Amino acid sequence: MDIDKAIENISRDTAEIIEIDELKELLKKDEKVAYVGFEPSGKVHLGxxxxxxxxKDLQNAGFKIKIFIANLHAYLNGKGTLDELNKVAEYNIKCFKALGLSEDDTEFVLGSERMNMDFMERVFHAATLISIKRAQRSMAQVSRDETHNVAEALYPIMQALDIHDLNADVAVGGMEQRKIHMLAREILPKMDLNTPVCIHIPLIHGTDGSDKMSSSKGNFIAIDDSPKDIKDKVNKSFCPTGVVEDNPVIEMAHYYIFDEHEKMLIERPEKFGGNLELTEEELIDVFSKEELHPMDLKNTVSKYLIDRFAPAREYMENN
Known part of the structure; x- marks a missing residue:
């Protein structure tokens, strides 16, 4: 394996990797595991x-992938009853399969199925190593409730121990998971357990321009949305003329068009300037100069998204 090339692929579109040198050593191993956890709390969206x-980048670099469906964590976070969450979990697993991970090297794990006394003994041990304030602080960007409760201390401890329980060498998550991952790197060595490499993914802005795309806020584009729904949602998205930073439509182009295409074709009538074929750098330039109307950008992005997620929609319809 070309380790430098693998590092380049894994690093692309990440917010940070803690630590790169540790990841390089992992890449030399024949057997290695990368894990990510998702609460089963709604639609699977672009985030x-x-x-x-x-x-998938990690899988291509030789990692076995474990997708942890954190139904107990979602319960602690006030996302619903266990019965409700388990039904959503079934749908979520189907969505993740639809996104094209190799099923030969991907394992889906339901949190409640891993619960046993050995796990809880480690949770109790970890609980003696951390203050309630430290645990709550790690939950600042994850917790749904403003009212502090015991769950805010249990949740991050359980998540830290999930990493060990799944034999994970790498923990992946959005930037909202960062404080919990740092807690894991702090307490696992104190328990003579391996410290994970942590890879953090940027948060995509919601279609309304808010900091985070979220199914609970309704500001998302789901991977199984119909072409009409995708077009309608993109057309209604926050996209101020000339504004590039924190623009969700620009982000959609970055993550879901320019990752596979060197140029993006914008089709316009001749009376509005005719077609444009732009690199990402050129798109940023013409949009920031207000030489491209937001609706022309939106029409183009929705077209590419509809094509991009056609295989996922087909999988969902046929399975």
Missing amino acids: HALTIKKM
Whole structure:
């Protein structure tokens, strides 16, 4: 394996990797595991798909992939009853399969199926090593409730121990998971357990321009949305004229067009300037100069997204 090339592929579109040198050593191993956990709390959207893209990069680098469906964690986080969450979990697993991970090297694990006394003994041990305030602080970007409760201390401890329980060498998550991952790197060595490499994925802005795409906020594009729904949602997305930074439509182009295409074709009537074929750098330039109307950008991005997720829609319809 070309380790430098693998590092380049894995590093692309990540917010950070802690630590690169540790990842290089892992890449030399014949057997290695990368894990990501998802709460089963709603639709699988473009933000989730970005994380699955990274899992595919790790899989291509020789990692076995474990997708942890954190139903107990979602319960602690007030996302619903276990029965409700288990039904959503079935749908989520189907979505993740639809996104194209190799099923030969991917394992789906339901959190409640891993619960046993050995695991809980490690949770209790870890609980003696951390203050309630430290645990709550690690939950700041994850917790759904503003009211502090015991679950805020249990959740990050359980997640840290999940990493060991799944024999994971690498833990992947959005930037909202960073503080919990740092907690894991802090307490696992104190328990004579291996420290994971942590890979953090940027958070995609919601279609409304808010900081995070979320099924609970309704500001998302799901991977199994119909072509009409995709077009409607993109057309309604926050996309101020000339504004590039924190623009969700620009982000969609970056993550889901320019990752596979060197140039993007924007089709326009001649009276509005005719067609444009732009690299990402050129797109940023013409849009920031207000030489491209937001609706022309939106029409183009929705067309590419519809094509991009056609295989996922087909999988969902046929399985």
